[in-house]
Amino acid sequence: MWEILQTPQLERAFLIAIIAGPMMALLGTFITLRGMAFFSDAISHAALTGVGLGVALRLTNDVYGTGMQFVLIVFCCLVALTMAWLFERTSLRADTVIAFSYSGAVALGVILISQMKGYQSLEGVLFGEILFASDLDVWIILGLSVVVLVFLLSNLRALLLCVVQEDLARIAGVNIRRLNYLFVLLIALVVALLLQQLGALLISGLIVIPAAASRVVSTSFRQMLIMAAVFGLFAGIIGIATSAQFDLPTGPTIVLANVAFLVAAMMLGAILGRAKSGRVNTSPLDRV
Amino acid sequence: MEADKKPFLAVEELNVRYRDNHVLEDISFEIERGQFVCVIGPNGGGKSTLLKSLVGLVQIHSGTIRKAAQKIGYVPQQLRIDAAVPLRVDEFLSLKLSTDRVWFGLRGTRQKVRKKLEEIGAGHLIDRQIGKLSGGEFQRILIAYALLDDPELLLLDEPMTGLDVRGGLSFDGLLHHLHEHAGITILMVSHDLHLVEHVSDQVLCINRTVHCHGSPDYVLQPDNLSKAYGHLPGLVSGEGNEAFIPLGRLK
Numbered sequence: 001m002w003e004i005l006q007t008p009q010l011e012r013a014f015l016i017a018i019i020a021g022p023m024m025a026l027l028g029t030f031i032t033l034r035g036m037a038f039f040s041d042a043i044s045h046a047a048l049t050g051v052g053l054g055v056a057l058r059l060t061n062d063v064y065g066t067g068m069q070f071v072l073i074v075f076c077c078l079v080a081l082t083m084a085w086l087f088e089r090t091s092l093r094a095d096t097v098i099a100f101s102y103s104g105a106v107a108l109g110v111i112l113i114s115q116m117k118g119y120q121s122l123e124g125v126l127f128g129e130i131l132f133a134s135d136l137d138v139w140i141i142l143g144l145s146v147v148v149l150v151f152l153l154s155n156l157r158a159l160l161l162c163v164v165q166e167d168l169a170r171i172a173g174v175n176i177r178r179l180n181y182l183f184v185l186l187i188a189l190v191v192a193l194l195l196q197q198l199g200a201l202l203i204s205g206l207i208v209i210p211a212a213a214s215r216v217v218s219t220s221f222r223q224m225l226i227m228a229a230v231f232g233l234f235a236g237i238i239g240i241a242t243s244a245q246f247d248l249p250t251g252p253t254i255v256l257a258n259v260a261f262l263v264a265a266m267m268l269g270a271i272l273g274r275a276k277s278g279r280v281n282t283s284p285l286d287r288v
Numbered sequence: 289m290e291a292d293k294k295p296f297l298a299v300e301e302l303n304v305r306y307r308d309n310h311v312l313e314d315i316s317f318e319i320e321r322g323q324f325v326c327v328i329g330p331n332g333g334g335k336s337t338l339l340k341s342l343v344g345l346v347q348i349h350s351g352t353i354r355k356a357a358q359k360i361g362y363v364p365q366q367l368r369i370d371a372a373v374p375l376r377v378d379e380f381l382s383l384k385l386s387t388d389r390v391w392f393g394l395r396g397t398r399q400k401v402r403k404k405l406e407e408i409g410a411g412h413l414i415d416r417q418i419g420k421l422s423g424g425e426f427q428r429i430l431i432a433y434a435l436l437d438d439p440e441l442l443l444l445d446e447p448m449t450g451l452d453v454r455g456g457l458s459f460d461g462l463l464h465h466l467h468e469h470a471g472i473t474i475l476m477v478s479h480d481l482h483l484v485e486h487v488s489d490q491v492l493c494i495n496r497t498v499h500c501h502g503s504p505d506y507v508l509q510p511d512n513l514s515k516a517y518g519h520l521p522g523l524v525s526g527e528g529n530e531a532f533i534p535l536g537r538l539k
Contacts, residue, residue: 032372033372033373035370157383160383163369163370163375164375164380164383164418165364165369167340167362168362168364168433171343171344171345172383172384215372218374219376220374220376220379221376221379223374224374
């Protein structure tokens with residue numbers, strides 16, 4: 001199996017998994033704690049419209065090129081800011097805003113894309129083509145990961161206080177509005193820059209699943225962060241190796257590897273939970 | 289230490305508006321160091337807003353707040369948080385102690401956190417996840433959070449809501465400890481008129497404006513209460529202390 005590592009495509013795929021897997025999992029930890037799992041999903045689906053627009057407006061010819069990446073960054077950021085603005089300014093619930101942004105953007109995207117000549121090339125956008133990644137892509141993803149980690153670490157306290165109680169965050173001097181907007185922009189950036197490798201339909205799974213798996217087996221926040229990064233890392237590596245070995249589509253195999261970790265974590269969590277069930281109540285109704 | 293020019297806390301002609309809604313109107317009162325002051329009044333009367341305006345959480349339309357109190361601890365009204373939040377009690381409390389934006393070390397702070405928890409009788413909670421605490425336990429953790437930087441003034445927003453009788457009783461003890469032994473000045477919003485009568489030096493009855501202000505004996509008279517709460521047949525029209533108990537349980 002080690003000779004397949006020799007191909008430069010696989011080498012780059014492994015590098016991306018090793019860099020982006022833990023980064024997305026760490027970001028996913030905060031996304032799930034803030035109840036924004038569907039937000040990243042909505043942005044990645046809306047990105048289809050970005051692809052359609054990029055081609056329709058002749059901004060770029062190549063669905064996988066750097067030109068398209070640029071279009072995607074602008075488009076995803078705009079969608080994210082619009083949704084964040086709607087959360088803030090309307091009395092609609094967040095899930096409602098997400099649902100109509102999501103379906104509206106997908107509808108527009110499909111119409112635009114159906115007018116395109118090279119229709120079939122879209123499979124790559126939907127499911128990702130991590131094996132098409134270039135050296136430049138690897139560097140971009142490395143840079144992105146540094147940005148995400150610096151943001152998360154330098155705002156750790158503010159983000160956690162917001163999760164617990166926003167008033168306490170405000171008293172501690174956190175500018176919640178600014179933090180929220182920066183956070184959604186960061187999600188948009190991650191989705192835009194990894195979309196071509198990981199796919200519009202799959203990318204939010206890669207953000208959310210390691211965090212969920214880690215939550216099930218963690219008893220502290222620190223543990224949750226570490227476990228999420230570990231799950232994200234190994235699911236990526238195992239997914240790529242498995243897909244190369246059995247000639248399966250890479251993106252979906254990585255997602256399934258993540259799901260396998262989640263199932264294993266839930267079973268482990270159930271066993272651990274039962275062992276100390278005298279102390280831990282899981283039903284909200286029990287905790288009065 | 290002689291004759292502070294600044295009062296410990298003085299609120300003068302305070303007005304707070306949310307758009308056209310006049311939530312607080314011309315509120316004036318003063319608190320001296322060491323007092324235990326309770327704020328009572330009907331729901332929606334602006335009690336929580338008053339506390340929030342003291343810590344800068346709501347914008348003041350007009351009026352002044354003068355205070356000699358440097359550090360103010362604020363305990364928000366919150367019963368519990370999402371069970372999905374994995375933060376442990378020690379992790380949550382260390383958020384208060386770290387002044388840097390980067391927070392990762394628990395080592396230096398854990399001792400301090402433990403000491404504060406033990407002081408308020410919650411030492412056993414240190415390794416629990418905050419999402420899995422009961423309402424009363426979480427209240428204590430929020431109080432510990434407020435107390436961590438040793439405030440001179442503690443603002444409590446209905447800390448007893450959701451506590452059963454036993455939880456309520458031990459909570460009395462905690463309040464007593466904080467006030468009498470730790471020497472903290474307390475301003476507390478409460479619906480429990482029985483408790484208010486019991487603990488406070490001064491009572492402030494608020495329904496948009498200050499309806500009544502003074503000693504508990506004075507403010508808690510049925511006549512004064514019915515002015516603020518509206519006439520409640522069978523509850524406030526009764527005599528003396530009987531009136532307090534049902535009112536406190538109304539909510």
